Amino acid sequence: DVEMQGVWAVQGGMIAITQTLTDLARAKGVRFICGVNCDEILQRNRKVSGVRLSNGETIQTQAVIFNGDAMALQTGLLGEANRHASPITQTTRSLSAITWSMYAKPHGFPLIRHNVFFDSDYDSEFTDIFYRKRLPQKPTVYICAQDQTDTHISHLAGERLLCLVNAPATGDHQQPTLSEIESCQEKSLSLLEHCGLNLSLADATVTRTTPQDFHRLFPATGGALYGQANHGWMDTFRRPAAQTAIPGLYLAGGSAHPGAGVPMAALSGRMAAATLMGHLGLTKRSGRVLISGGTLMP
Template identity: 50%
Template sequence: MSTARVVVIGAGIGGLVTALELASNGVDVTVLERAGGPGGKLREVAPGGVAMDAGPTVFTMRWVFDELFDALGLRLADHLALQPVSVLARHAWRGDQRLDLFADIARSADAIGRFAGAAESRGYLAFCERARGIYRALEMPFLRGTRPTPLSLVRRAGWRGLPELLRISPFATLASELGRHFTDPRLRQLFGRYATYCGSSPFLAPATLMLVAHVEQDGVWLVDGGMHRIAQTLAALARQRGATLRFDAPVDEILVRGDAACGVRLADGETLAADAVVFNGDVAALTSGLLGGAVFDACAPAVPTSRSLSALTLNLLAPTDGFPLSRHTVFFADDPAREFDDIFRDRLLPASPTVYVCAQDRGGDEIGATPASGTAERLLLIVNAPPVGDLRPFTQEELARCEAQTFRTLSRCGLQVTRHPERTVRTTPQDFERLFPATGGALYGQASHGWAASFRRPGARSRLPGLFLAGGSVHPGPGVPMAALSGRQAAASVIARLTATGPQRSRRPSTSTSAPTATPGGTSTP
């Protein structure tokens, strides 16, 4: 094992976790990343010269990282400072209609009762119990398991877990199931938003996504220094354990000899031999030929019409007024059905968008830090958008119109933001496509539409021996903790192969079975 060599393509969370575990097991690991630093979608930008998160904004499923650090003989608390939040999010509709959800279920139920009535409060408690049951049914056989099939899911659950598994409503949509718990359309809209956490529409995604509610209630934390600190920490630990991390190092091609991956060729022509290759990127980059023809069919082809959501994001350094922002605030559109029709049916920027605002200088509770009046604060605004960055780039007029509507939505709820172009970083679906090629800007792999969508995600082992997969486009799905789980599964699969076959470094890579050079910089990192 100590002489085995593995190349990891992509320094997103999945790739970093893979490298960290492999290096800790004595494997010679090299991570190649086309960007200038680690993180992938867990990225950072600096409008006005001030660094802020520009990707995922919440830390959940802490147990994933506790278990990872425990396996490495470390304590998570010694490396990341985490603060639990009491307010999960503030939600706003037209005028002064506002609702806070709390980590404490009883407090949320009381708030919902005051907001929409006692019947809706009872519906919320039933909804939470249902979400807890779905999570309990799926954690071991699905989240922690290798890529499942419907049959293997039932087999893993066992006869004790089968009753709960049968109650998860896999064939119902999230929107329809929410109608059984809530009559208030605002609450159906609020909890339907959980589908967007995996880049999907609540009108098409399965009801199993109700489990997100339990994930949040189980704990949401703020990371001191921002979410990007997670990537920096994992990268530093991987180096300490002996991994080599190379940035500004795009991979052109995964090399194959015989019937197995045997190395990579970088854009500058350098070749690295390997006993195994881990691709930490969207599988669409493989199936589009961006990593060479020899790995073209290593996974089932990604279908552009099945892509998950993209986004139009604005990172701002700007003062705000008129609305008491929480750390996480959602300003809802008037017509949620039209919003998702615009995106998934018509492939347009939403005419009336829901806007998520992460106020990164504010705390996660009622008495958290609030910037003084007139003081610029770090804001991330996210509007859902169609993943068409490679098919139909939006014009400046379309983008400007969506931005104007975005701020009208905020203003309608009372929030005023004083913007300055020199303190703004805008990222469009076309920009996300450049960052993560072959995705069209989709940020979550394939959308979770229909009961079978989760079973179509590839697992850690590709169809090609020696080529392994990690990241948000593979099992168990998108999001920081899910990507970390995929990285752990990839590392375990690599170790199992190396243990079974032994290192093969004497076999020199060959490009004889590969197609002509793929597009430079063709790797993508979640």
């Protein structure tokens, strides 16, 4: 029902969220260090004491909010001492993808903002991905046509497109080979052609991103884009919370509660900040109030 009412879009595109948050943070005195990894979250007396960066710099601090995938802690990527910060019991990864970001001139099909092209056997895609751990033989292709609206606009020169095909999150092992990726690309383009959309990659400016690339961007994920898989109602409760077992270490992001997706990740950031502020004694206790309705508990 929610989807039937439409989806939210950000004015200025997704980048506007990052730019707005960055501007707000800078105005509050935040310093950003870009282009370096956090190699280790340091501890002293079993409490967070700082971070060690890949440029050799060490920053002393009593509190760290870790926004990478929680699995990176569990696999020891941020230091052995942080392995048990927040044990993850649900270990089936969510979907990865192959994406093609391009500037192209599509023909023959009036694209709108969101477009999904289905092949003849939708179920086989998930059997391939989750059970056979291979690229789908009959991929579903999603195209986000960023320069379109809900009604088609003709762009004479070309337009920006993001094409996405689901893939198994095996960017760290059992990676798809180049020929498997090329074959998936061919199948995707011929599905589009079958549906009436001609898209020539040869004439377009294209950046292709594979599960291996996503794994490099999001360490310890295998390229999974949405944290751990959510296959049952109980899985929702297995995600790690903001507070970890290590004093001073907090989690935020798509792998933590309440889950993946930009709105959820943003909520998890607020929860992590609220938990940290509570621990630092920066949150005012709210006074008792009487509310009408509600449930009486024995």
